[in-house]
Amino acid sequence: QVQLVESGGGVVQPGRSLRLSCAASGFAFSSYAMHWVRQAPGKGLEWVAVISYDGSTKYNADSVQGRFTISRDNSQNTLFLHMNSLRAEDTAEYYCARDLEGVVIVGYFDYWGQGTLVTVSS
Amino acid sequence: SSELTQDPAVSLALGQTVRITCQGDSLRTYFASWYQQKPGQAPVLVIYGKNNRPSGIPDRFSGSSSGNTASLTITGAQAEDEADYYCNSRDSSGNHYVFGTGTKVTVL
Numbered sequence: 001q002v003q004l005v006e007s008g009g010g011v012v013q014p015g016r017s018l019r020l021s022c023a024a025s026g027f028a029f030s031s032y033a034m035h036w037v038r039q040a041p042g043k044g045l046e047w048v049a050v051i052s053y054d055g056s057t058k059y060n061a062d063s064v065q066g067r068f069t070i071s072r073d074n075s076q077n078t079l080f081l082h083m084n085s086l087r088a089e090d091t092a093e094y095y096c097a098r099d100l101e102g103v104v105i106v107g108y109f110d111y112w113g114q115g116t117l118v119t120v121s122s
Numbered sequence: 123s124s125e126l127t128q129d130p131a132v133s134l135a136l137g138q139t140v141r142i143t144c145q146g147d148s149l150r151t152y153f154a155s156w157y158q159q160k161p162g163q164a165p166v167l168v169i170y171g172k173n174n175r176p177s178g179i180p181d182r183f184s185g186s187s188s189g190n191t192a193s194l195t196i197t198g199a200q201a202e203d204e205a206d207y208y209c210n211s212r213d214s215s216g217n218h219y220v221f222g223t224g225t226k227v228t229v230l
Contacts, residue, residue, distance in 0.1 A: 061218060
């Protein structure tokens with residue numbers, strides 16, 4: 001069965017960096033676009049970034065542009081989110097999610113991980 | 123970027139029907155998807171595209187769209203449908219995505 005397991009969250013000081021990982025299993029990871037979505041405590045969902053199946057196409061939300069980078073290693077079935085210059089407002093649960101269609105990015109998130117919590121605080 | 127607006131909360135009696143709406147300019151061009159999120163859990167896709175349900179989603183969930191408004195209807199709500207519901211669609215650029223503000227559904 002499809003499984004997505006995030007890791008790498010924790011407490012980090014403002015201005016520092018963190019790398020999140022999402023280990024995928026149960027499907028042909030290299031054939032699917034992937035997303036990161038976050039949720040601040042007690043708040044709604046916010047889309048963060050998408051990467052195409054082969055890593056050639058990437059888009060970020062304006063709120064993280066220039067600070068966050070999405071990447072993937074298809075040989076390791078792993079998705080990453082590299083987060084630099086972290087701010088207090090980046091504190092959130094970070095979810096990875098699979099794009100439903102596969103090669104074509106359709107923006108429907110059919111499988112989600114359980115999330116990893118990032119807390120930015122001094 | 124675009125915004126998607128939802129009513130903050132709705133309550134209904136067990137077995138009643140509820141329509142949750144999502145308004146935004148990008149919905150004139152793009153279909154929405156809908157996600158159910160229960161406390162402490164990851165979101166679950168319940169409706170996508172014109173009116174498609176993933177495997178395992180009960181047929182009491184349906185979607186529709188008209189103009190700048192997308193709707194999620196729960197026909198004959200069950201206690202387990204109590205959750206937060208979020209719409210999502212592309213923004214005006216077509217390359218970014220935006221979630222709605224969310225609707226808390228309470229089943230009495």
